[in-house]
Amino acid sequence: MPLMRSWIASANRPDTDFPLNNLPCGVFSRDGGEPRCGVAIGDMILDVTGMEDVGLLHLADDPVLDVPFWNEVMDLGPDAWTRLRILLLGFLGEGSEVKSQVERFLSPQAGATMYLPFLVSEYTDFYAGRHHAFNVGSMFRDPANALPPNWLHIPIGYNGRASSVVVSGTDVRRPLGQLRPPGSEAPVFGPSQRFDFELEMGAVVGRPSQGMVSVAEADAMIFGYVLLNDWSARDIQAWEYQPLGPFQSKATATTISPWIVTRAALESFRCAGPDRDVPLLPYLREPRPMLYDIALEVALAPEGKAETVISRTNYREMYYSAAQQLAHHTTSGCPMNVGDLLGSGTISGPDKGNRGSLLELSWGGKEPVTLDGGETRSFLADGDTVVMRGACQGDGYRIGFGSCTGRLLPSLPVPDWAR
Numbered sequence: 001m002p003l004m005r006s007w008i009a010s011a012n013r014p015d016t017d018f019p020l021n022n023l024p025c026g027v028f029s030r031d032g033g034e035p036r037c038g039v040a041i042g043d044m045i046l047d048v049t050g051m052e053d054v055g056l057l058h059l060a061d062d063p064v065l066d067v068p069f070w071n072e073v074m075d076l077g078p079d080a081w082t083r084l085r086i087l088l089l090g091f092l093g094e095g096s097e098v099k100s101q102v103e104r105f106l107s108p109q110a111g112a113t114m115y116l117p118f119l120v121s122e123y124t125d126f127y128a129g130r131h132h133a134f135n136v137g138s139m140f141r142d143p144a145n146a147l148p149p150n151w152l153h154i155p156i157g158y159n160g161r162a163s164s165v166v167v168s169g170t171d172v173r174r175p176l177g178q179l180r181p182p183g184s185e186a187p188v189f190g191p192s193q194r195f196d197f198e199l200e201m202g203a204v205v206g207r208p209s210q211g212m213v214s215v216a217e218a219d220a221m222i223f224g225y226v227l228l229n230d231w232s233a234r235d236i237q238a239w240e241y242q243p244l245g246p247f248q249s250k251a252t253a254t255t256i257s258p259w260i261v262t263r264a265a266l267e268s269f270r271c272a273g274p275d276r277d278v279p280l281l282p283y284l285r286e287p288r289p290m291l292y293d294i295a296l297e298v299a300l301a302p303e304g305k306a307e308t309v310i311s312r313t314n315y316r317e318m319y320y321s322a323a324q325q326l327a328h329h330t331t332s333g334c335p336m337n338v339g340d341l342l343g344s345g346t347i348s349g350p351d352k353g354n355r356g357s358l359l360e361l362s363w364g365g366k367e368p369v370t371l372d373g374g375e376t377r378s379f380l381a382d383g384d385t386v387v388m389r390g391a392c393q394g395d396g397y398r399i400g401f402g403s404c405t406g407r408l409l410p411s412l413p414v415p416d417w418a419r
Contacts, residue, residue: 001268003397005094008106010042017391017400018042023088024259024401025224027068027115030107035068035115040259040402041092045112047105051091056101059084069119070260071339074206074223081206081223085264114258117226118204118339120165123254124329125200125230125246125343126157128320130274132346135360152278155320155328157345158245165254165341168227168404174382174411175252176418177236189418191411192233192249194365194379197386198346199298199356201315202228202256203322205340209330216287219323221336225266225292227257227388227404228343234359234379254343257388257404265399269293269392271316284328290321296347296390298356300371303383303407308371310361313347313354315390320345382410 004020005012011019018024018040028045029035036049051057052065059065059080064072073084091102127133130147137146150156166172174195180187206223213221230250237249270289279285294315301307325342346356355361358379361369368376380386385407391400 002395006041006092007094007096007099008042008044008092010044014396016042017398017402019397020089020092021394021397022261022265022399023085024261025070026117026259028112030112037065037070039088040109043109044106045109047107050105057087068115070117071119075338077207078220114167114169116167117258117260120162120341121337121339123160123162123165123341124157125160126155126325126345128155128318128325128345129347130319131317131348131350132356132360135348135355139364155325160254161251164251165256168255168257170255170406171409172231172253172406173409175233176411176414177233177248178239179235180239187239190414192236194234195408196232196234196358196379198230198232199296199311199388200228200230200346201344202226203342204260205326205336206338208338209336212330213327215284215323215327218326219290221326222263222322224260224262226260227390227401229255229386229388229404229406230343255404255406257401259402261399261401266292266392268394273321274319284324290323291316291318292392294390294392299387300377301385302371302375302381305373307387310369311353311355313349313356315347317347317349318344380408382408384408
């Protein structure tokens with residue numbers, strides 16, 4: 001698909017994340033005002049709450065954009081999502097007959113405060129990247145037994161904390177927890193020394209499930225996607241994860257990008273999943289390509305210093321798609337709700353420069369990563385800022401997600417009563 005041209009000049013630049021082809025959904029405020037729903041276009045934000053207020057944008061009998069989240073729009077269903085996109089294309093496209101009415105609802109992205117774009121109902125994180133799973137399994141077991149016996153048959157996941165999901169730009173504090181230092185037989189309580197990021201995509205569920213759904217039905221339930229950083233305390237995780245898996249090691253924070261890129265905007269970038277070592281059971285088989293060609297990168301910036309890009313990979317490296325994960329989630333009768341968030345699992349590629357976590361990049365701390373300027377990292381240092389970016393590359397345009405950013409603050413002191 002070629003670039004769709006807009007009367008907003010910045011939307012036609014080949015380097016913008018937000019051309020007319022994109023139109024992602026977010027929540028913003030300006031100058032201390034109330035948060036409201038907006039759509040990114042070029043370097044501007046279109047105030048769709050304001051447009052609904054004056055009757056210029058009408059999606060339902062009752063207002064759905066008068067709240068600072070997109071859940072009510074999602075709850076209207078795919079026909080309304082398509083109608084919204086068609087209306088926005090008409091408002092913002094080159095030659096629009098309502099340009100003069102729309103202009104007053106635009107404001108610069110620069111200086112805007114961004115919020116979580118939707119109310120997170122539940123959060124599930126998966127372990128569905130084969131390269132990541134193989135790397136971690138090789139480190140802690142051996143390459144011959146890197147993947148658990150079930151891994152090639154089933155999307156493995158765990159239920160996370162919706163309360164810990166925060167928007168890009170929110171500081172994250174190094175967690176305290178119980179861990180066992182190397183060489184010690186007894187655990188101690190204190191700050192995590194091996195705090196890490198994980199590069200992921202997050203799928204935003206826009207429709208509730210009615211019993212078990214197929215992969216095709218699950219795909220249609222997804223409203224859109226965000227970048228996601230699954231912050232991880234590796235030393236807390238190593239001590240706690242057997243037998244029931246991650247708990248406090250993953251509960252500190254999950255950072256997502258502020259813009260939901262809709263499934264419709266990504267449609268031109270669908271790509272097939274990997275060849276299967278063993279056939280999947282019928283309920284997990286894809287009826288058509290279910291992944292997307294989204295180039296991803298991670299940069300790390302020590303406090304007060306420039307960033308260094310330390311990883312580049314692509315969402316197409318996933319072994320299981322979000323639609324497969326969602327379909328599997330429903331098999332037990334588990335109800336899925338509007339606003340559920342599904343983390344893809346760490347997205348790593350086949351080469352060292354494609355690894356989506358410091359655990360892999362430094363190979364468990366044995367091979368520290370060298371940053372521009374000479375500093376090294378095995379795991380994150382206080383003051384470090386992690387920046388994740390992603391985009392699909394079209395013909396003269398890109399469908400971008402903006403950035404997913406978080407700065408690591410020092411841990412709180414250990415209370416005397418906890419020593």
